[in-house]
Amino acid sequence: MEPFLIFASNDVDSYKKVIKRLGSLQKGTGSLPQRMETLSNNLKYLESTVDRPSGLLDPPDLYGVDPIAANTILLQYTDVELERFYEVTFPFSRKNFIEMIVRDSKKPKWTLKHKRCGNDDKYNPVLLEKRGESNKDDPNDPTVSYGNIRYRFCYQMSELAQTFKETETGFRFLNPDSVEIGVPSVNGVGGIAANPLPDFPVASIRKLLKLLDPYSGIKQEQELIKVIQNGLASFSKARDVVSSLRSDFSSMDDIQKEYVKRYLVWLFAFGMYNRYWAGPGTPFHINGITPKKIKLNVIEKL
Numbered sequence: 001m002e003p004f005l006i007f008a009s010n011d012v013d014s015y016k017k018v019i020k021r022l023g024s025l026q027k028g029t030g031s032l033p034q035r036m037e038t039l040s041n042n043l044k045y046l047e048s049t050v051d052r053p054s055g056l057l058d059p060p061d062l063y064g065v066d067p068i069a070a071n072t073i074l075l076q077y078t079d080v081e082l083e084r085f086y087e088v089t090f091p092f093s094r095k096n097f098i099e100m101i102v103r104d105s106k107k108p109k110w111t112l113k114h115k116r117c118g119n120d121d122k123y124n125p126v127l128l129e130k131r132g133e134s135n136k137d138d139p140n141d142p143t144v145s146y147g148n149i150r151y152r153f154c155y156q157m158s159e160l161a162q163t164f165k166e167t168e169t170g171f172r173f174l175n176p177d178s179v180e181i182g183v184p185s186v187n188g189v190g191g192i193a194a195n196p197l198p199d200f201p202v203a204s205i206r207k208l209l210k211l212l213d214p215y216s217g218i219k220q221e222q223e224l225i226k227v228i229q230n231g232l233a234s235f236s237k238a239r240d241v242v243s244s245l246r247s248d249f250s251s252m253d254d255i256q257k258e259y260v261k262r263y264l265v266w267l268f269a270f271g272m273y274n275r276y277w278a279g280p281g282t283p284f285h286i287n288g289i290t291p292k293k294i295k296l297n298v299i300e301k302l
Contacts, residue, residue, distance in 0.1 A: 001043045001050070009036055022046050023078025025090035025097075038093075045094040048075040059085055061150045062105035070102045086149050087113050104149040110208040114143040117154035119177050126159040141220045144208065146200065153177060157220040161227045171234035173200045202235055 008018040012032055018039070019026060026035075026042055059077060062070040074082065079097060083090055088104070090097050120132030127134055131154060136143040138156070145152035155176055163174045178198045200208075209228050212221055249260060269277075275285040 001047055004043065005036070005040060008039060015039070022049060023080040024094070025079035025083060026094075027092065042094045045075060045098065046078075048072075049078050052076040059150065061148075062102065063148055063150070065105070067102050070105065071098055074098045074101060087115060088149065101149060106148065108147050108204070110144055110146050110204060110211050111152070112142070112144060112211070113152065114145050114154045116152070117145065118147065118151050119153045122177055124156060124159050125176055126162050127156070131155075140218065142218065144211070146204070146208075157218075157224045161220065161224040164224075164227045164231055166234065170238060171231045173202065173205050173228075173231060174198065175200055202232070206232065 004018050004022065008015040009032070012035075015032060015035055024039075024042060024046060026038055029035075030038075056076060059073065059082070062073070065073075075098065077085075079090055079094060082088070082097065082101060086101055086104075088097075088101065091100065114136040117131060117136075120130065122131060123129065124131050124134055134156065136154060136156070141156045141158050143154050143156050144160070145154040147153050159176045163176045165172065165174065175197055205228060209225065209232070212225050212228075214222070214225055216222070249257065252260070272284055273279075277285055
């Protein structure tokens with residue numbers, strides 16, 4: 001990379017030509033010596049872009065990839081390519097840029113980005129049209145996405161507001177792509193998941209709430225905020241009930257605790273019989289789970 005440094009040091013125009021040739025997004029401010037110092041620090045992270053194989057495809061999904069291996073993969077791409085592909089803003093150095101992309105590839109999160117959505121071929125259950133055909137830039141019904149920096153699943157706020165709801169099992173932050181609400185599942189998009197989660201994690205919903213603007217004046221956004229707040233309040237009440245029950249149980253003596261345990265075992269057995277369970281020694285009627293061994297001693301003791 002020494003020839004690039006020598007040529008760039010001639011004058012500002014030469015410096016700019018080198019920056020453009022390398023596809024670098026290094027900030028072009030300060031005196032030429034200052035720019036050259038920054039370029040010198042970034043050059044060792046640009047070497048792989050010069051001798052990379054021809055016909056290089058778009059960066060792969062880095063979800064679950066070892067950080068060192070992910071770093072090696074990204075070094076083959078220029079800053080311009082990485083910024084365009086991942087929709088991220090270049091920081092001060094290329095080293096930090098690549099570290100940021102690797103970090104953000106690990107865990108799914110909510111963003112306002114909505115390009116290259118992995119569920120464009122799935123139907124919006126509210127608008128009854130494929131998401132790839134809907135207007136993701138609709139100012140009256142903005143789009144948010146959940147996923148990592150490479151793959152994301154996009155949803156308009158109106159559909160989230162209607163699929164996040166109270167059910168017979170409590171409040172659920174249902175995923176619109178979930179088969180539970182009649183929408184076909186996502187088949188193996190990237191490494192995030194072979195199928196969508198039936199429900200979004202509550203922790204992620206709290207982060208989504210922080211992403212939304214309570215002062216935007218957009219009706220669909222305000223409705224979604226209200227629904228999320230009600231849902232989180234419902235979860236909070238459920239935790240309070242469980243905490244209260246746990247406290248009551250802890251205050252009981254051993255005999256009282258034994259009565260409670262026996263009651264719960266018989267309640268479970270009664271529920272199984274109502275589901276046409278054949279009795280001890282036969283599998284419970286639980287979807288997707290076939291017990292390898294049934295513990296008889298608990299019921300037999302009772």
